[in-house]
Amino acid sequence: xxxxxxxxxxxxxxxxxxxxxxxxxRDVTGGAFLQRFPAGTTLLMEGDRVDFLYVxxxxxVELQGSWKEKETTLALLRPVSTFILAAVVLxxxxxxxxxxxxxxxxxxxxxxxxxxxxxxxxxxxxxxAQELSGCYRGLVRAVKNQKLRGGVERLANYLITxxxxxxxxxxxxxxxxxxxxxSLLGMSPENLSRAFASLSSYGVSVQGAEVGIGRPEALExxxxxxxxxxxxxxxxxxxIGKAERERWSSQTxxxxxxxxx
Amino acid sequence: xxxxxxxxxxxxxxxxxxxxxxxxxRDVTGGAFLQRFPAGTTLLMEGDRVDFLYVxxxxxVELQGSWKEKETTLALLRPVSTFILAAVVLxxxxxxxxxxxxxxxxxxxxxxxxxxxxxxxxxxxxxxAQELSGCYRGLVRAVKNQKLRGGVERLANYLITxxxxxxxxxxxxxxxxxxxxxSLLGMSPENLSRAFASLSSYGVSVQGAEVGIGRPEALExxxxxxxxxxxxxxxxxxxIGKAERERWSSQTxxxxxxxxx
DNA sequence: TTCCTTGCTTGATATTGGTCAAGCCATCCA
DNA sequence: TGGATGGCTTGACCAATATCAAGCAAGGAA
Numbered sequence: 276x277x278x279x280x281x282x283x284x285x286x287x288x289x290x291x292x293x294x295x296x297x298x299x300x301r302d303v304t305g306g307a308f309l310q311r312f313p314a315g316t317t318l319l320m321e322g323d324r325v326d327f328l329y330v331x332x333x334x335x336v337e338l339q340g341s342w343k344e345k346e347t348t349l350a351l352l353r354p355v356s357t358f359i360l361a362a363v364v365l366x367x368x369x370x371x372x373x374x375x376x377x378x379x380x381x382x383x384x385x386x387x388x389x390x391x392x393x394x395x396x397x398x399x400x401x402x403x404a405q406e407l408s409g410c411y412r413g414l415v416r417a418v419k420n421q422k423l424r425g426g427v428e429r430l431a432n433y434l435i436t437x438x439x440x441x442x443x444x445x446x447x448x449x450x451x452x453x454x455x456x457x458s459l460l461g462m463s464p465e466n467l468s469r470a471f472a473s474l475s476s477y478g479v480s481v482q483g484a485e486v487g488i489g490r491p492e493a494l495e496x497x498x499x500x501x502x503x504x505x506x507x508x509x510x511x512x513x514x515i516g517k518a519e520r521e522r523w524s525s526q527t528x529x530x531x532x533x534x535x536x
Numbered sequence: 537x538x539x540x541x542x543x544x545x546x547x548x549x550x551x552x553x554x555x556x557x558x559x560x561x562r563d564v565t566g567g568a569f570l571q572r573f574p575a576g577t578t579l580l581m582e583g584d585r586v587d588f589l590y591v592x593x594x595x596x597v598e599l600q601g602s603w604k605e606k607e608t609t610l611a612l613l614r615p616v617s618t619f620i621l622a623a624v625v626l627x628x629x630x631x632x633x634x635x636x637x638x639x640x641x642x643x644x645x646x647x648x649x650x651x652x653x654x655x656x657x658x659x660x661x662x663x664x665a666q667e668l669s670g671c672y673r674g675l676v677r678a679v680k681n682q683k684l685r686g687g688v689e690r691l692a693n694y695l696i697t698x699x700x701x702x703x704x705x706x707x708x709x710x711x712x713x714x715x716x717x718x719s720l721l722g723m724s725p726e727n728l729s730r731a732f733a734s735l736s737s738y739g740v741s742v743q744g745a746e747v748g749i750g751r752p753e754a755l756e757x758x759x760x761x762x763x764x765x766x767x768x769x770x771x772x773x774x775x776i777g778k779a780e781r782e783r784w785s786s787q788t789x790x791x792x793x794x795x796x797x
Numbered sequence: 798t799t800c801c802t803t804g805c806t807t808g809a810t811a812t813t814g815g816t817c818a819a820g821c822c823a824t825c826c827a
Numbered sequence: 828t829g830g831a832t833g834g835c836t837t838g839a840c841c842a843a844t845a846t847c848a849a850g851c852a853a854g855g856a857a
Contacts, residue, residue, distance in 0.1 A: 321764050340680040343760055347683040349676065361669035370676045370764050393662050400661030401654050407668035408622035414675040415610065415631045419601040421682055422608040422722050425843070453805070461683050463845055468806050483805095483853095501603055503582050503631050687814070714835070724815055729836050744823095744835095 278309045278382070282332055285355050286382060289330070291406050299399050302392045306385045311378070318373040318381070325362040325369050327383040331355065334379025337455060338371045348458035349417075351376075351451055361407060363389055376451065419504050426462045430470045431498035432505055433460060434479065438488055439507045446480075446487040539570045539643070543593055546616050547643060550591070552667050560660050563653045567646045573636045580634040586623040588644040592616065595640025598716060599632045609719035610678075612637075612712055622668060624650055637712065680765045687723045691731045692759035693766055694721060695740065699749055700768045707741075707748040 283304070286292060292300050309332070312318065318329065321341060329336075336352040349371050352358060362369050363386040375381075393400040420429060433456075437447045449456060457467035471481050477497055478489025488494060500507065544565070547553060553561055570593070573579065579590065582602060590597075597613040610632050613619060623630050624647040636642075654661040681690060694717070698708045710717060718728035732742050738758055739750025749755060761768070 340676070340684065340764070342680065342684040342762055342765060345684050347680070349679060361672040364665050364669040365673070367673070370673055370680075393665065394658055397655055397658040397661050400658050400665055401651075404625050404654065404661055404665040404668055407665055407672060408625040411622045411668060411672045411675065412626075412628070412631055414672065414679065415601070418610060418675065418679055418682065419603065419608070419631075421679065423601065423603040423606050427843095464805075465807085465846080466844060469844095472806090499604055503601070504603060686812095725835075726816080726837085727814060730814090733836090 278307075282309065282380075282382070285332060286330055289355060289357065291357060291402055294402065295399055296396070299392055299396050303384060303389055303399075306388055307382055309380065309382050311380050312375045314375055314377045314379075316375045316379075318375065319359070319369050321369055321372045323369050325359050325367070326386050328357060328363045328386055328389055329359060329373070330357050330382040330384065332380045332382055334381075335376040335451070336373055336379060336381075337376050338373050339458070340371050346458065347461065348455060351455065351459055353450065357406075360403070360410070364393075364403065364407070366390065376455065413506070416504050416506060421461055423504075426460065426466055427470045427473055428498060429460045429462075430467065431474060431477070431494055432500050434474075434486060434488060435491075435495060435498050435500050436505055436507060437486075438491070439509070445489075445491075446482075446485040449484045449486060539568075543570065543641075543643070546593060547591055550616060550618065552618060552663055555663065556660055557657070560653055560657050564645060564650055564660075567649055568643055570641065570643050573640050573642060575636055575638045575640075577636045577640075578633060579636065579642070580620070580630050580632075582630055582633045584630050586620050586628065586630050587647050589618060589621060589624045589647055589650055590634070591618050591643040591645065593641045593643055595642075596637040596712070597634055597640060597642075598637050599634050600719070601632050607719070608722065609716060612716065612720055614711065618667075621664070621671070625654075625664065625668070627651065637716065674767065677765050677767060682722055684765070687721065687727055688731045688734055689759060690721045690723075691728065692735060692738070692755055693761050695735075695747060695749060696752075696756060696759050696761050697766055697768060698747075699752070700770075706750075706752075707743075707746045710745045710747060 286304065287300060292303070295303075312334075318336070319325065331352050331354050333354050336356075336358065337348055338350040338352070338358065339346050339348050341347070350358075358373060359369060359371075361367075366386065389403075393403055420432070424432070434447065437449075438444070441447050451459075453467055454464045457464045460467065462470070471479065471486075474494070474497075477493045478487075478491075479494065480487040480489060547565065548561060553564070556564075573595075575595075579597070580586065592613050592615050594615050597617075597619065598609055599611040599613070599619065600607050600609050602608070611619075619634060620630060620632075622628075627647065650664075654664055681693070685693070695708065698710075699705070702708050712720075714728055715725045718725045721728065723731070732740065732747075735755070735758075738754045739748075739752075740755065741748040741750060
């Protein structure tokens, strides 16, 4: 309900709204409300009807899918990110659950209003389509990553991506618990430990959440990162690139884009 | 260049154009041209700039991704399907290669014209956004399928999905070579053979491309199909459902929807 | 402090999936 | 008809990954 003007500005800066006319932005954010959730809150269960577009303003959110008491992480979000846009556009139920990993601040926009505005404004509709395209391509990358690479290779590429995102610093700091990271990378926590261990011969050293990349060249020779799989988005110098850039990466710790549902 | 009126009607019936105004349809299909390709033709390589939206009118197309001399199949398409919509919307390069599996007839629509029309017509833009949403959700299903299930389970669910698509008949007929199916399911051809063999204890019998589902209940008990993973779209009685329905499934043999890029 | 709890690691073992090599069986072609 | 070819299958083996169990270390609460 109460919303700081600064928050509204951050939403305004999202690629989705960047070029929207003032009245369009007003229409979509009109009935919005801001909510605070403690860590571990389930915002949305798989199969639930989706009535809102969510915008993560502070904290961290995990999107996960499940089958037969097994769960897997599909994406990890950091501010500022929108999520479950696809479900909202189709007015369908969610294919993934969403839960907070930390205490989080989340803005909820009316899905109904969003769809209504899309039908009225071609530019806004186009922006949504571009957003969806970027998210789709993020998932294509995720599938390729999962099907073409082994566990150690996925971890190595994750570390390289993080290094780029964190401004080529060394050591990098893992933005999430290792068990969550393991689920994102599609392996058991035990196996993630072993994968880290096997990377020590390539210069990687682990100290809690801090990971030293001793010899980047050696790690890259193993990882073989590829622009058509790994989205090595430049670090957040300014805010976010242009709309024509894909704004999403499946395994990011500083997503500046969004994820649909 | 030469295009039968019947072909144009089939394109018109796609969810993307179903509700478009006549002049919108004319604008988008204006500079289009129809081309015929032999089997095994590469239409598009990963990394190529995408200038056209493709519409498969006849034949079969495989979308694949590659890394380090390894390849994997991301989708198998049958008429009538559009593909690489996402790349067209973003005017970006392709994340997957596209090649014909059989002699195929393909309509190519100008990407430039499509984007121009989107900016002019909110309804068309909205239709594109809905299409993209459906495709995104198809990929979410694919990731869940890949990360949560083992090889035998993926095959079992594939068979059940095919049975639904083919009108609950028995035996079903595999719409593609087994080696291609193996790649789609994320396993080696050898392992697909063994997976089929291990399903024999659940009533499944294989005779070339014909697969008998002896005991559907037994197979389902193993497969545990789930509406949030497997898109059990009703068989193509009429043409295609409404636009609000997801129109894409990652592992279909009779896709009535589309795939982006 | 001491005792939990929690997240992580490590080792032993089982399961799954990949690779290599051989063989089978259709089809196609000379 | 013979012989190649290509797709599929099978077996033997190996690599990758999951599972189970135990232990460790840091942090929080009594």
